[in-house]
Amino acid sequence: MVELPIGKMKSREGTVVDADDLIKGMISQAKTISESLGKLDSLNNKEKTSLYETIALGALKYFILKVDPKKSILFDPEASIDFNGNTGPFIQYTHARIKTLILKSDKDSLESFDSLLELDIREREVIKQLEIYPEIIVLAAKQYNPALIANYTYDLVKSYNTFYQNVSVLGSTNATQKAFRIALSKKVSEVIANASSLLGIDVPDRM
Numbered sequence: 001m002v003e004l005p006i007g008k009m010k011s012r013e014g015t016v017v018d019a020d021d022l023i024k025g026m027i028s029q030a031k032t033i034s035e036s037l038g039k040l041d042s043l044n045n046k047e048k049t050s051l052y053e054t055i056a057l058g059a060l061k062y063f064i065l066k067v068d069p070k071k072s073i074l075f076d077p078e079a080s081i082d083f084n085g086n087t088g089p090f091i092q093y094t095h096a097r098i099k100t101l102i103l104k105s106d107k108d109s110l111e112s113f114d115s116l117l118e119l120d121i122r123e124r125e126v127i128k129q130l131e132i133y134p135e136i137i138v139l140a141a142k143q144y145n146p147a148l149i150a151n152y153t154y155d156l157v158k159s160y161n162t163f164y165q166n167v168s169v170l171g172s173t174n175a176t177q178k179a180f181r182i183a184l185s186k187k188v189s190e191v192i193a194n195a196s197s198l199l200g201i202d203v204p205d206r207m
Contacts, residue, residue: 001072002064022077026056029081030089034207037083043206051204055089056081058201062088065199066150086154088201091192094157096207097164098189104170105182117180122163126184129156133191137198146199153195160188 030052034040040048063080067073083089119127133152140148169185172178196203 003074026077027052030055054202054204058088058092061201065146068147091153091157092203093207095189095192095203098185099205102186120167122167125159126163129159149195149198
């Protein structure tokens with residue numbers, strides 16, 4: 001059961017929301033927020049329009065799928081498209097950030113690290129999240145519960161952002177350490193993209 005902030009949708013009272021109108025409104029909101037970040041100047045109008053739709057649909061799908069299918073959903077369009085917190089756009093934005101980081105990196109050094117590297121505790125936390133991904137997929141399939149995948153993806157993104165904000169990646173002066181952190185970031189982006197695809201959500205390379 002999906003409810004709105006104003007309460008249950010009732011056709012007799014005219015409080016039913018048309019899905020097309022809802023999506024149009026969310027696309028408009030995605031455009032406003034994206035433009036406020038000021039990072040889309042290099043995209044043409046067609047690319048921007050496609051991105052706004054990707055963000056809006058990602059926000060809508062994720063907000064619904066992150067809730068256990070046995071529970072009711074209070075759907076708040078404005079909250080769902082927030083670029084912070086447990087939302088689709090937050091996950092999409094993190095994926096785009098990692099893709100940008102990889103483009104700026106020295107691709108030849110991605111596999112040059114060794115097993116003797118001493119890891120920061122935040123790197124270990126990201127690795128722990130990556131390790132449980134196969135288990136989450138199996139459990140979600142057994143329980144017919146996509147919410148497990150959605151919330152796992154958020155936990156992974158949250159863990160990665162803690163790592164990214166506190167540990168230098170491209171700025172590391174240790175070549176081995178830098179190579180490992182770039183490779184770790186790349187793996188996170190791959191898992192985000194894979195998990196999101198299982199939810200029917202596209203993750204853009206730029207936002």
